[in-house]
Amino acid sequence: MTLNLDPAKTAGQASPPTERVIAVMEMLGADPGRQFTLAEISRGLGISRATGHAILATLVAHEWVTRDPQLARYAWGPAIAGLAKxxxxxxxxxxxxxxxxxxxxxxxxxxxxxxxxxxxxxxxxxxxxxxxxxxxxxxxxxxxxxxxxxxxxxxxxxxxxxxxxxxxxxxxxxxxxxxxxxxxxxxxxxxxxxxxxxxxxxxxxxxxxxxxxxxxxxxxxxxxxxxxxxxxxxxxxxxxxxxxxxxxxxxxxxxxxxxxxxxxxxxxxxxxxxxxxxxxxxxxxxxxxxxxxxxxxx
CATH class of the missing domain: 3.30.450.40 (GAF domain)
Structure with missing residues:
Protein backbone atom coordinates (compact mmCIF):
# COMPACT_ATOMS: atom_id res chain seq x y z
CA MET A 1 0.00 0.00 0.00
CA THR A 2 1.50 3.30 -1.08
CA LEU A 3 0.33 6.56 0.41
CA ASN A 4 -0.67 8.91 -2.41
CA LEU A 5 -2.31 12.11 -1.28
CA ASP A 6 -4.73 13.42 -3.88
CA PRO A 7 -4.23 17.19 -4.19
CA ALA A 8 -7.87 17.59 -5.21
CA LYS A 9 -8.94 16.04 -1.91
CA THR A 10 -6.37 17.58 0.39
CA ALA A 11 -6.00 21.12 -0.92
CA GLY A 12 -7.56 23.61 1.45
CA GLN A 13 -9.41 21.04 3.53
CA ALA A 14 -7.30 18.08 4.59
CA SER A 15 -4.12 17.71 6.60
CA PRO A 16 -1.31 15.55 5.13
CA PRO A 17 -0.11 14.53 8.64
CA THR A 18 -3.65 13.40 9.44
CA GLU A 19 -3.84 11.56 6.13
CA ARG A 20 -0.69 9.65 7.14
CA VAL A 21 -2.26 8.62 10.45
CA ILE A 22 -5.38 7.44 8.63
CA ALA A 23 -3.25 5.52 6.14
CA VAL A 24 -1.46 3.72 8.99
CA MET A 25 -4.78 2.77 10.62
CA GLU A 26 -6.25 1.59 7.31
CA MET A 27 -3.18 -0.54 6.64
CA LEU A 28 -3.39 -2.23 10.05
CA GLY A 29 -7.19 -2.46 9.92
CA ALA A 30 -7.15 -4.20 6.55
CA ASP A 31 -5.55 -7.20 8.28
CA PRO A 32 -6.24 -6.80 12.02
CA GLY A 33 -4.86 -10.23 12.89
CA ARG A 34 -1.42 -9.48 11.47
CA GLN A 35 1.55 -7.76 13.08
CA PHE A 36 3.63 -5.35 10.99
CA THR A 37 7.18 -4.12 11.46
CA LEU A 38 7.99 -0.43 11.34
CA ALA A 39 9.89 -1.05 8.10
CA GLU A 40 6.87 -2.75 6.48
CA ILE A 41 4.59 0.11 7.46
CA SER A 42 6.98 2.84 6.39
CA ARG A 43 7.83 1.17 3.11
CA GLY A 44 4.23 0.24 2.36
CA LEU A 45 3.00 3.79 2.90
CA GLY A 46 5.97 5.58 1.43
CA ILE A 47 6.81 7.50 4.60
CA SER A 48 10.09 7.87 6.48
CA ARG A 49 10.91 5.60 9.41
CA ALA A 50 11.06 8.63 11.70
CA THR A 51 7.57 9.71 10.67
CA GLY A 52 6.23 6.19 10.96
CA HIS A 53 7.79 5.76 14.40
CA ALA A 54 6.31 9.04 15.66
CA ILE A 55 2.83 8.14 14.41
CA LEU A 56 2.95 4.63 15.84
CA ALA A 57 4.29 5.76 19.22
CA THR A 58 1.32 8.11 19.60
CA LEU A 59 -1.18 5.48 18.48
CA VAL A 60 0.31 2.92 20.88
CA ALA A 61 0.03 5.41 23.74
CA HIS A 62 -3.72 5.66 23.09
CA GLU A 63 -4.09 1.88 22.48
CA TRP A 64 -5.29 2.42 18.92
CA VAL A 65 -2.30 0.26 18.01
CA THR A 66 -0.49 -2.42 20.01
CA ARG A 67 3.26 -3.05 19.97
CA ASP A 68 4.76 -6.44 20.68
CA PRO A 69 7.80 -5.56 22.85
CA GLN A 70 9.70 -8.72 21.90
CA LEU A 71 9.10 -8.67 18.16
CA ALA A 72 8.77 -4.88 17.81
CA ARG A 73 5.72 -5.41 15.61
CA TYR A 74 2.53 -3.37 15.46
CA ALA A 75 -1.11 -4.41 15.15
CA TRP A 76 -4.69 -3.10 15.35
CA GLY A 77 -5.41 -1.93 18.92
CA PRO A 78 -8.27 -2.63 21.35
CA ALA A 79 -9.33 1.02 21.76
CA ILE A 80 -10.65 1.10 18.19
CA ALA A 81 -13.52 -1.24 19.06
CA GLY A 82 -14.93 1.32 21.46
CA LEU A 83 -15.00 4.10 18.88
CA ALA A 84 -17.51 2.76 16.38
CA LYS A 85 -20.75 1.40 17.79
Missing part, protein backbone atom coordinates in the same frame (compact mmCIF):
# COMPACT_ATOMS: atom_id res chain seq x y z
CA UNK A 86 -23.71 0.92 15.43
CA UNK A 87 -25.49 3.81 17.15
CA UNK A 88 -22.69 6.05 15.89
CA UNK A 89 -21.82 4.34 12.63
CA UNK A 90 -25.32 4.52 11.19
CA UNK A 91 -26.52 7.89 12.45
CA UNK A 92 -26.42 9.51 9.00
CA UNK A 93 -28.46 6.74 7.37
CA UNK A 94 -31.11 6.87 10.10
CA UNK A 95 -31.37 10.66 10.01
CA UNK A 96 -31.68 10.63 6.22
CA UNK A 97 -34.50 8.05 6.34
CA UNK A 98 -36.31 10.00 9.07
CA UNK A 99 -36.10 13.21 7.05
CA UNK A 100 -37.23 11.53 3.82
CA UNK A 101 -40.24 9.82 5.40
CA UNK A 102 -41.20 12.31 8.11
CA UNK A 103 -41.29 9.49 10.65
CA UNK A 104 -39.49 8.29 13.70
CA UNK A 105 -36.89 5.75 12.67
CA UNK A 106 -35.13 3.28 14.89
CA UNK A 107 -32.39 0.72 14.66
CA UNK A 108 -32.89 -2.55 16.50
CA UNK A 109 -30.60 -5.42 17.31
CA UNK A 110 -31.41 -8.97 18.29
CA UNK A 111 -30.02 -9.77 21.71
CA UNK A 112 -30.78 -13.40 22.63
CA UNK A 113 -34.57 -13.49 23.20
CA UNK A 114 -35.14 -9.74 22.84
CA UNK A 115 -35.10 -7.08 20.14
CA UNK A 116 -33.39 -3.99 21.53
CA UNK A 117 -33.58 -0.45 20.13
CA UNK A 118 -30.00 0.85 19.91
CA UNK A 119 -30.58 4.17 18.13
CA UNK A 120 -33.42 6.45 17.04
CA UNK A 121 -33.87 9.42 14.73
CA UNK A 122 -36.73 11.71 13.80
CA UNK A 123 -40.18 11.90 15.30
CA UNK A 124 -43.72 10.77 14.51
CA UNK A 125 -46.17 13.13 16.22
CA UNK A 126 -48.95 10.52 16.26
CA UNK A 127 -46.79 7.75 17.73
CA UNK A 128 -45.45 7.01 21.20
CA UNK A 129 -41.81 8.01 21.47
CA UNK A 130 -39.45 5.04 21.33
CA UNK A 131 -36.13 5.47 23.09
CA UNK A 132 -32.81 3.66 23.15
CA UNK A 133 -32.84 0.51 25.21
CA UNK A 134 -36.50 -0.27 24.54
CA UNK A 135 -36.98 -4.03 24.36
CA UNK A 136 -39.53 -6.24 22.65
CA UNK A 137 -39.50 -10.00 23.17
CA UNK A 138 -38.39 -12.00 20.16
CA UNK A 139 -41.56 -14.04 19.99
CA UNK A 140 -44.09 -14.64 17.22
CA UNK A 141 -45.56 -12.74 15.52
CA UNK A 142 -42.88 -10.12 16.28
CA UNK A 143 -39.44 -10.40 14.70
CA UNK A 144 -40.66 -11.58 11.32
CA UNK A 145 -37.92 -9.59 9.60
CA UNK A 146 -35.38 -11.71 11.50
CA UNK A 147 -36.86 -15.16 10.89
CA UNK A 148 -38.18 -14.82 7.32
CA UNK A 149 -34.76 -15.84 5.97
CA UNK A 150 -34.13 -18.51 8.63
CA UNK A 151 -34.40 -22.24 8.16
CA UNK A 152 -37.85 -23.86 8.33
CA UNK A 153 -36.80 -25.41 11.64
CA UNK A 154 -35.90 -22.01 13.12
CA UNK A 155 -39.17 -20.52 11.87
CA UNK A 156 -41.14 -23.36 13.43
CA UNK A 157 -39.36 -22.97 16.78
CA UNK A 158 -40.06 -19.22 16.76
CA UNK A 159 -43.75 -19.77 15.99
CA UNK A 160 -44.31 -22.63 18.41
CA UNK A 161 -42.64 -20.78 21.29
CA UNK A 162 -46.09 -19.25 21.90
CA UNK A 163 -47.68 -22.70 21.96
CA UNK A 164 -49.26 -24.75 19.22
CA UNK A 165 -50.62 -22.20 16.72
CA UNK A 166 -54.02 -22.66 15.14
CA UNK A 167 -54.09 -23.89 11.52
CA UNK A 168 -55.27 -20.43 10.44
CA UNK A 169 -52.39 -18.67 12.19
CA UNK A 170 -49.84 -21.16 10.86
CA UNK A 171 -51.14 -20.62 7.33
CA UNK A 172 -51.11 -16.83 7.71
CA UNK A 173 -47.59 -16.71 9.14
CA UNK A 174 -46.30 -18.99 6.38
CA UNK A 175 -47.77 -16.68 3.73
CA UNK A 176 -46.43 -13.61 5.50
CA UNK A 177 -42.89 -14.97 5.78
CA UNK A 178 -42.94 -15.93 2.09
CA UNK A 179 -44.12 -12.44 1.15
CA UNK A 180 -41.53 -10.84 3.45
CA UNK A 181 -38.75 -12.66 1.63
CA UNK A 182 -40.18 -11.56 -1.72
CA UNK A 183 -40.61 -7.86 -1.02
CA UNK A 184 -37.91 -7.48 1.65
CA UNK A 185 -39.85 -5.77 4.44
CA UNK A 186 -42.37 -6.31 7.24
CA UNK A 187 -45.54 -4.28 7.74
CA UNK A 188 -47.06 -3.87 11.22
CA UNK A 189 -50.72 -2.89 11.24
CA UNK A 190 -51.84 -0.12 13.60
CA UNK A 191 -54.71 -1.31 15.78
CA UNK A 192 -55.86 -0.80 19.34
CA UNK A 193 -54.77 -4.35 20.11
CA UNK A 194 -51.32 -3.67 18.67
CA UNK A 195 -50.82 -0.61 20.86
CA UNK A 196 -51.91 -2.41 24.02
CA UNK A 197 -50.04 -5.63 23.38
CA UNK A 198 -46.87 -3.92 22.18
CA UNK A 199 -46.71 -1.80 25.34
CA UNK A 200 -47.37 -4.81 27.53
CA UNK A 201 -44.74 -6.92 25.78
CA UNK A 202 -42.16 -4.15 26.21
CA UNK A 203 -42.87 -4.09 29.93
CA UNK A 204 -42.65 -7.88 30.17
CA UNK A 205 -39.33 -8.04 28.30
CA UNK A 206 -37.39 -5.99 30.83
CA UNK A 207 -35.35 -8.99 31.99
CA UNK A 208 -34.95 -10.36 28.47
CA UNK A 209 -36.77 -13.61 29.20
CA UNK A 210 -39.82 -14.90 27.34
CA UNK A 211 -41.99 -16.41 30.07
CA UNK A 212 -45.42 -18.07 29.94
CA UNK A 213 -47.31 -14.79 30.30
CA UNK A 214 -45.34 -13.20 27.46
CA UNK A 215 -45.96 -16.20 25.22
CA UNK A 216 -49.69 -16.28 25.98
CA UNK A 217 -50.07 -12.56 25.34
CA UNK A 218 -48.25 -12.80 22.02
CA UNK A 219 -50.35 -15.79 21.02
CA UNK A 220 -53.59 -14.00 21.88
CA UNK A 221 -52.51 -11.04 19.77
CA UNK A 222 -51.53 -13.30 16.86
CA UNK A 223 -54.84 -15.17 17.00
CA UNK A 224 -56.98 -12.02 17.19
CA UNK A 225 -55.11 -9.80 14.74
CA UNK A 226 -54.45 -9.76 11.02
CA UNK A 227 -50.69 -10.13 10.77
CA UNK A 228 -48.91 -8.00 8.18
CA UNK A 229 -50.35 -7.07 4.76
CA UNK A 230 -50.38 -9.49 1.83
CA UNK A 231 -50.51 -8.55 -1.88
CA UNK A 232 -54.19 -9.41 -2.26
CA UNK A 233 -55.01 -6.92 0.47
CA UNK A 234 -53.26 -4.06 -1.32
CA UNK A 235 -55.82 -3.51 -4.03
CA UNK A 236 -56.18 -0.14 -5.70
CA UNK A 237 -57.97 2.34 -3.45
CA UNK A 238 -57.61 0.24 -0.32
CA UNK A 239 -55.98 1.87 2.68
CA UNK A 240 -54.54 0.46 5.89
CA UNK A 241 -53.59 1.90 9.25
CA UNK A 242 -49.86 1.23 9.49
CA UNK A 243 -47.78 1.36 12.67
CA UNK A 244 -44.39 0.54 11.19
CA UNK A 245 -42.43 -0.87 8.28
CA UNK A 246 -39.20 -2.76 8.99
CA UNK A 247 -36.42 -4.28 6.93
CA UNK A 248 -33.63 -6.68 7.92
CA UNK A 249 -29.94 -5.84 8.01
CA UNK A 250 -27.78 -8.80 7.07
CA UNK A 251 -24.14 -9.63 7.61
CA UNK A 252 -21.82 -10.73 4.81
CA UNK A 253 -22.80 -14.35 5.50
CA UNK A 254 -26.52 -13.54 5.12
CA UNK A 255 -27.38 -13.62 8.84
CA UNK A 256 -29.96 -11.08 10.04
CA UNK A 257 -28.63 -9.40 13.19
CA UNK A 258 -30.34 -6.00 13.08
CA UNK A 259 -33.30 -4.23 11.52
CA UNK A 260 -34.30 -0.69 10.65
CA UNK A 261 -37.85 0.58 11.13
CA UNK A 262 -39.87 3.61 10.08
CA UNK A 263 -43.00 4.23 12.14
CA UNK A 264 -45.58 6.38 10.29
CA UNK A 265 -48.58 5.60 12.55
CA UNK A 266 -50.82 6.72 9.71
CA UNK A 267 -53.30 5.49 7.10
CA UNK A 268 -51.49 4.58 3.88
CA UNK A 269 -52.57 3.22 0.52
CA UNK A 270 -50.80 0.46 -1.38
CA UNK A 271 -48.47 2.82 -3.22
CA UNK A 272 -47.42 4.60 -0.04
CA UNK A 273 -46.80 1.32 1.79
CA UNK A 274 -44.69 0.02 -1.08
CA UNK A 275 -42.76 3.29 -1.37
CA UNK A 276 -42.04 3.40 2.35
CA UNK A 277 -40.95 -0.24 2.27
CA UNK A 278 -38.53 0.43 -0.56
CA UNK A 279 -37.01 3.40 1.29
CA UNK A 280 -36.58 1.35 4.46
CA UNK A 281 -35.02 -1.50 2.46
CA UNK A 282 -32.57 0.91 0.82
CA UNK A 283 -31.52 2.22 4.23
CA UNK A 284 -31.15 -1.34 5.56
CA UNK A 285 -28.93 -2.20 2.58
CA UNK A 286 -26.78 0.90 3.14
CA UNK A 287 -26.39 0.05 6.83
CA UNK A 288 -25.58 -3.54 5.92
CA UNK A 289 -22.83 -2.39 3.56
CA UNK A 290 -21.31 -0.20 6.27
CA UNK A 291 -21.69 -2.94 8.87
CA UNK A 292 -19.88 -5.44 6.68
CA UNK A 293 -17.17 -2.91 5.90
CA UNK A 294 -16.34 -1.99 9.48
CA UNK A 295 -17.44 -5.11 11.30
CA UNK A 296 -20.07 -5.67 13.95
CA UNK A 297 -18.64 -4.03 17.06
CA UNK A 298 -21.79 -3.59 19.11
Missing amino acids: PADLFRDELAELAAATGTQVYLARRDASSLVIIDVAGETLTAPRIGRGTKTPFVAPFGRDYVAWSTPEAQQAWLEAIGQPSPALRKRISAVLTETRRRGFVVERLTREYLRVYSALQALSGDGEVDAITAQLARAFADLSVIDVLPGELSAGATHSIASVSAPITTADAVVTMSVTAAPFATLDASAISGLGQRVCATAAAIGDRLNRYGDQA
